[in-house]
Amino acid sequence: MDKSVLQRRGPCKWELPAGESRRVPVVIFATEELLEEMDQKVLEQASNVASLPGIQKASFAMPDAHWGYGFPIGGVAAFDPEEGGVVSAGGVGFDISCGVRTLLTGLKKKDLLPKAEILADKLFEVIPAGVGSRGKIRLSPKEMDQMLLGGARWAVEQGWGRPEDLERIEEKGCMPGACPDAVSPEAKKRQEAEMGTLGSGNHYLEVQEVAEIYDPEIAKKFGLELGDIVVSIHCGSRGLGHQIGTDFLKKMVSAAASYGIQLPERELACAPLQSPLGREYLGAMRAGINCALANRQILTHLARKAFEEIFPGVELVLLYDVSHNTCKEEVHEINGKKKRVFVHRKGATRALGPGHPDLPKDLREAGQPVLIGGSMGTHSYILVGTDTSEELAFSSAIHGAGRAMSRHQATKLWKGREIIRELAERGILVRSVSERGVAEEAPKAYKDVSLVVEAAHRAGLAKKVARLDPLICVKG
DNA sequence: ATGTGC
Numbered sequence: 308m309d310k311s312v313l314q315r316r317g318p319c320k321w322e323l324p325a326g327e328s329r330r331v332p333v334v335i336f337a338t339e340e341l342l343e344e345m346d347q348k349v350l351e352q353a354s355n356v357a358s359l360p361g362i363q364k365a366s367f368a369m370p371d372a373h374w375g376y377g378f379p380i381g382g383v384a385a386f387d388p389e390e391g392g393v394v395s396a397g398g399v400g401f402d403i404s405c406g407v408r409t410l411l412t413g414l415k416k417k418d419l420l421p422k423a424e425i426l427a428d429k430l431f432e433v434i435p436a437g438v439g440s441r442g443k444i445r446l447s448p449k450e451m452d453q454m455l456l457g458g459a460r461w462a463v464e465q466g467w468g469r470p471e472d473l474e475r476i477e478e479k480g481c482m483p484g485a486c487p488d489a490v491s492p493e494a495k496k497r498q499e500a501e502m503g504t505l506g507s508g509n510h511y512l513e514v515q516e517v518a519e520i521y522d523p524e525i526a527k528k529f530g531l532e533l534g535d536i537v538v539s540i541h542c543g544s545r546g547l548g549h550q551i552g553t554d555f556l557k558k559m560v561s562a563a564a565s566y567g568i569q570l571p572e573r574e575l576a577c578a579p580l581q582s583p584l585g586r587e588y589l590g591a592m593r594a595g596i597n598c599a600l601a602n603r604q605i606l607t608h609l610a611r612k613a614f615e616e617i618f619p620g621v622e623l624v625l626l627y628d629v630s631h632n633t634c635k636e637e638v639h640e641i642n643g644k645k646k647r648v649f650v651h652r653k654g655a656t657r658a659l660g661p662g663h664p665d666l667p668k669d670l671r672e673a674g675q676p677v678l679i680g681g682s683m684g685t686h687s688y689i690l691v692g693t694d695t696s697e698e699l700a701f702s703s704a705i706h707g708a709g710r711a712m713s714r715h716q717a718t719k720l721w722k723g724r725e726i727i728r729e730l731a732e733r734g735i736l737v738r739s740v741s742e743r744g745v746a747e748e749a750p751k752a753y754k755d756v757s758l759v760v761e762a763a764h765r766a767g768l769a770k771k772v773a774r775l776d777p778l779i780c781v782k783g
Numbered sequence: 784a785t786g787t788g789c
Contacts, residue, residue, distance in 0.1 A: 402784040439786045497786070508784055549785045632784090715789090 319766035361392025370762035377574035380654035388580035395577035403595030405543030408628035431738035458597030462604035486590025497546030503605035507783030690769035708756035
């Protein structure tokens with residue numbers, strides 16, 4: 308990125324002032340090094356977002372930001388409905404409520420290693436993965452609507468989990484305000500057999516080791532010790548979320564003119580929060596959030612079954628579940644005034660600081676666990692929300708590394724089989740339905756997640772707690 | 784990300 312137009316506001320904070328068509332400044336959080344590597348498109352896209360009606364405070368880009376559809380991935384933007392604020396399908400992303408959850412197992416690495424191969428095989432057997440993968444669950448139209456209304460709470464009621472899991476999920480596992488009627492029949496049809504499936508791309512289920520602890524006090528509160536084995540699941544709302552995105556993008560493109568919104572480009576398609584289309588999208592998107600929460604809950608149930616077979620009596624306890632593709636109604640202090648705004652986080656994680664009332668009681672003092680998924684064969688991180696992130700970026704932080712090259716480029720450079728062998732030599736067992744998928748997800752096809760974590764930590768967006776290293780990776 | 788796109 309050409310940083311000559313930016314003003315430095317701190318060691319990890321850069322600003323493009325409001326002006327031209329920008330109603331608010333663009334704020335990029337990054338080290339100088341990450342900023343220089345960042346795609347110029349991030350600044351263009353964040354600047355376009357800054358021109359949308361009703362935007363509050365600033366158009367933000369996180370240290371892991373990269374070029375996305377309309378809004379940058381790693382973008383955060385809040386809109387006030389009273390000031391003509393908008394909601395945008397491209398501002399949420401196609402994989403609605405894609406996110407990460409991490410489960411504690413109580414096992415140590417030495418317990419796991421003798422059974423790692425057999426556990427990898429078992430997990431791969433019970434977790435359907437890959438493009439278009441189908442699970443064992445079939446939802447009738449009535450059940451589909453109940454799932455879209457109830458999220459992970461619905462899944463637990465069906466027997467796929469425990470009530471205490473819900474305490475450790477945003478919105479207690481059920482996003483209010485979902486409207487199944489706003490979800491197209493086609494979207495529902497695509498999801499009929501996809502509950503409890505992992506999908507493809509960078510979605511995974513990993514068995515990981517707590518490899519380093521940076522904040523012993525918080526780690527203890529999270530139940531994390533060095534050498535502990537944890538399970539992380541990264542996936543989203545599958546075909547349903549994707550179809551909702553597709554459907555509403557189309558609707559928002561054709562409606563923008565009728566709402567008198569000047570779009571700097573078509574991909575920024577949006578609708579006023581107070582318009583019928585805006586409300587309809589919010590209802591559908593919230594249903595998509597519930598679909599993702601239910602999906603991760605069912606995958607958790609499947610992982611528990613696999614673990615029970617290999618390690619009888621072992622209990623998988625949910626540490627936390629975060630979403631990183633959402634638009635949520637929240638109260639934030641803006642210019643000294645508490646306001647009700649709609650915060651788009653696209654490839655950005657909510658990161659509530661210590662004491663926030665929305666946190667479960669036993670985590671409130673510590674702050675929200677912020678789960679940062681790595682890519683296959685690389686580190687993942689657990690961070691915690693800070694006191695400063697509310698003021699900095701509506702309590703938001705990074706979500707992961709982000710790609711460094713295209714899928715196509717990656718498949719030219721590597722063969723899946725070789726990647727699997729190299730990872731096995733490093734003690735990482737990969738199970739995947741697609742060798743090409745493995746090549747596309749090669750560790751070096753991604754940016755170094757450690758650098759973006761360091762930048763988020765230094766910027767004050769979230770604080771480092773622990774690093775996780777993969778041992779088993781189940782992929783699509 | 785996606786019943787992948789060129």
